[in-house]
Amino acid sequence: MSYFRDSSEWQWLFTHALDWEALLPVFYPAYPTPEGWQNPDEIRSFAAEILEQVSLWCEKKIAPRAPLLDKEGPGKIENGLMLPNELLLSLYREARELELFGMTTARQHGGMELPAAMGMMSFAFIGRACLASSSQLSFYTSMADMLERFCTKEDCQRLIPKILNGELSGSMALTEADSGSDIGSLQTTAVLQPDGTYHVRGSKMFITNAGGGLSFVLARIQGEPEGLSGISLFLVEQFIEGRQNYLVTKHEHKMGMRGSFTCEILFENSLAKLVGEKNQGLSMMFHLMNQSRVGVGAQGLGLMEACLDYVQKYAHERKQFGRQLIDLPLFKRNYDQWQVECDAFRALFIDSLNSFTLYHRLDLKKRNTGELTESEQKIFEEATQSTRQLTPLLKYYGAETALEISKKSIQALGGHGYMLDHSVERWHRDSFGPVVYEGTSQIQALMVLKDLVKDVFKRPADFLSFLLPGPLPALNKTGAEHGQHEFLKLDAQVKKGLSTLVLKTLRPEEFFKLFDSKNWMQKEKLEKLMMHSESICQAMAYLATMKVLAKHYEKDDSRGKLFWDYHRLIHPRLMGILDDWKIW
Numbered sequence: 269m270s271y272f273r274d275s276s277e278w279q280w281l282f283t284h285a286l287d288w289e290a291l292l293p294v295f296y297p298a299y300p301t302p303e304g305w306q307n308p309d310e311i312r313s314f315a316a317e318i319l320e321q322v323s324l325w326c327e328k329k330i331a332p333r334a335p336l337l338d339k340e341g342p343g344k345i346e347n348g349l350m351l352p353n354e355l356l357l358s359l360y361r362e363a364r365e366l367e368l369f370g371m372t373t374a375r376q377h378g379g380m381e382l383p384a385a386m387g388m389m390s391f392a393f394i395g396r397a398c399l400a401s402s403s404q405l406s407f408y409t410s411m412a413d414m415l416e417r418f419c420t421k422e423d424c425q426r427l428i429p430k431i432l433n434g435e436l437s438g439s440m441a442l443t444e445a446d447s448g449s450d451i452g453s454l455q456t457t458a459v460l461q462p463d464g465t466y467h468v469r470g471s472k473m474f475i476t477n478a479g480g481g482l483s484f485v486l487a488r489i490q491g492e493p494e495g496l497s498g499i500s501l502f503l504v505e506q507f508i509e510g511r512q513n514y515l516v517t518k519h520e521h522k523m524g525m526r527g528s529f530t531c532e533i534l535f536e537n538s539l540a541k542l543v544g545e546k547n548q549g550l551s552m553m554f555h556l557m558n559q560s561r562v563g564v565g566a567q568g569l570g571l572m573e574a575c576l577d578y579v580q581k582y583a584h585e586r587k588q589f590g591r592q593l594i595d596l597p598l599f600k601r602n603y604d605q606w607q608v609e610c611d612a613f614r615a616l617f618i619d620s621l622n623s624f625t626l627y628h629r630l631d632l633k634k635r636n637t638g639e640l641t642e643s644e645q646k647i648f649e650e651a652t653q654s655t656r657q658l659t660p661l662l663k664y665y666g667a668e669t670a671l672e673i674s675k676k677s678i679q680a681l682g683g684h685g686y687m688l689d690h691s692v693e694r695w696h697r698d699s700f701g702p703v704v705y706e707g708t709s710q711i712q713a714l715m716v717l718k719d720l721v722k723d724v725f726k727r728p729a730d731f732l733s734f735l736l737p738g739p740l741p742a743l744n745k746t747g748a749e750h751g752q753h754e755f756l757k758l759d760a761q762v763k764k765g766l767s768t769l770v771l772k773t774l775r776p777e778e779f780f781k782l783f784d785s786k787n788w789m790q791k792e793k794l795e796k797l798m799m800h801s802e803s804i805c806q807a808m809a810y811l812a813t814m815k816v817l818a819k820h821y822e823k824d825d826s827r828g829k830l831f832w833d834y835h836r837l838i839h840p841r842l843m844g845i846l847d848d849w850k851i852w
């Protein structure tokens with residue numbers, strides 16, 4: 269069975285939810301393309317073929333290896349080096365043969381230059397087969413992307429071919445012993461040398477794939493401001509003229525994702541190149557982190573699919589009370605609800621790849637050529653805005669739902685689920701990784717809140733309009749029109765509750781202070797609002813998903829069932845959140 273071809277959901281979304289008409293012209297302005305494709309249909313067929321190949325590779329090679337990788341681990345650390353074992357080396361060899369490392373990299377560097385959506389969909393399949401493998405592999409393509417976007421031509425020409433060849437990979441080094449979510453408190457320093465290079469000193473921990481060969485490292489240049497405004501980004505290579513430039517000192521023993529390296533790195537006057545301008549490191553690292561956050565959404569989806577496929581098969585084989593588990597009404601209701609949430613999240617994920625892909629493509633073009641046409645600039649601005657809104661939702665919702673579904677999957681197998689013989693226990697152990705890395709769930713929720721508050725002050729009239737009554741009752745509306753109406757009604761109801769919450773928490777007590785926005789930003793009031801950020805993030809994720817499902821319903825009546833099933837699932841959750849917001 270293929271994860272891609274044999275899934276009617278994937279097939280529908282690939283064909284109808286990806287906005288091919290918007291995506292392809294940005295990549296292929298004229299036909300025939302440099303690859304020789306004559307028209308969009310040929311590109312779509314090629315894309316489907318690639319996804320099918322990746323999916324089969326995942327099923328036939330990666331998934332069968334996953335339990336052993338979990339048991340044996342990824343390899344060892346010796347003399348400051350990270351040495352992958354044969355299990356990981358096989359993974360890398362196969363990925364190289366499939367040309368996976370260069371799937372989205374520019375043609376000029378030897379890549380296929382396919383839309384970023386292709387990379388993300390492939391990543392979901394790999395995550396489904398083995399979460400640890402997906403994390404290890406992600407540090408090839410993402411490193412090439414960082415080099416293309418932010419580093420010199422010379423570095424690109426020297427390093428990217430090695431990445432595509434599978435000889436070189438990398439890491440992103442932010443976390444330190446006393447600096448996790450609070451990135452601004454980092455202690456790693458960089459000292460300018462007379463030749464314009466830097467020496468980096470410090471230690472980073474929990475670094476995935478730390479010894480891949482290069483690292484993008486956050487550090488503070490000596491004498492620069494404390495906090496977030498004084499952070500710079502450095503490219504640090506592990507070997508310089510045969511000499512070891514930094515040491516990988518430890519591999520952590522983790523509860524899950526045991527097949528991936530999570531290491532400590534020691535930089536002792538390691539030779540480093542400043543990337544971009546000094547003190548601007550965070551925005552470049554955030555590019556990588558945001559891309560990775562969409563990737564975490566893909567991993568979450570992969571985990572959900574793995575669990576539900578396993579439970580579904582088990583529940584058809586296992587009989588209790590003379591019936592298959594799947595036929596027992598309560599079991600079936602639970603299972604159906606998990607499946608609905610997984611299908612709904614997949615729809616949100618794939619739909620989000622439209623703006624993500626446009627942003628990804630045009631951002632690179634803008635950085636490399638310095639210019640976009642007027643129409644490209646407009647597309648870029650919309651795609652950037654939409655990607656900014658959706659990224660924390662994908663990360664939060666994907667990771668948290670995978671955590672929940674993997675837990676329920678253990679329960680669905682009863683005592684057997686508690687035994688190590690079944691993969692569900694591994695998937696649940698693995699599922700804690702995505703809720704933590706690339707910014708924990710709570711950090712995603714705070715980002716959603718921050719953007720929301722910014723929006724309130726930028727467009728107060730829009731915000732206050734949510735306090736007006738929502739849409740009128742749906743008279744004579746049927747099918748997709750009725751669905752759209754129900755979505756708008758729920759959306760208005762939630763936004764009204766949210767507006768009330770924001771107004772009540774932030775509003776200054778004294779009437780005369782109402783008209784100066786500074787008075788609305790008092791620390792203790794904002795902190796009161798922050799307490800609600802996780803439920804706000806949940807509500808925004810449910811509404812974003814419903815909006816996508818309503819759009820799909822308008823395209824195709826057959827999508828109505830998923831829309832209404834999801835509506836039934838999240839309506840009570842949203843009502844609970846609204847009740848919670850009343851207790852400010």
Ligand SMILES: Cc1cc2nc3c(=O)[nH]c(=O)nc-3n(C[C@H](O)[C@H](O)[C@H](O)COP(=O)(O)OP(=O)(O)OC[C@H]3O[C@@H](n4cnc5c(N)ncnc54)[C@H](O)[C@@H]3O)c2cc1C
Pocket residue numbers: 439440441442443447448449450473474475476477525530701704705706707708709710711714
């Ligand atoms: C498998 C794995 C791989 C990783 N890979 C990398 C990597 O490649 N590179 C890298 O740099 N790091 C990596 N990390 C580290 C990861 O990014 C950090 O663990 C994460 O950012 C959280 O930091 P912390 O562990 O210090 O937790 P803390 O920041 O101490 O957080 C502890 C708890 O407090 C909560 N919290 C923190 N601040 C707030 C707040 N303001 N409001 C509400 N709650 C808050 C958090 O959500 C969390 O629940 C990895 C971690 C894991 C588990």
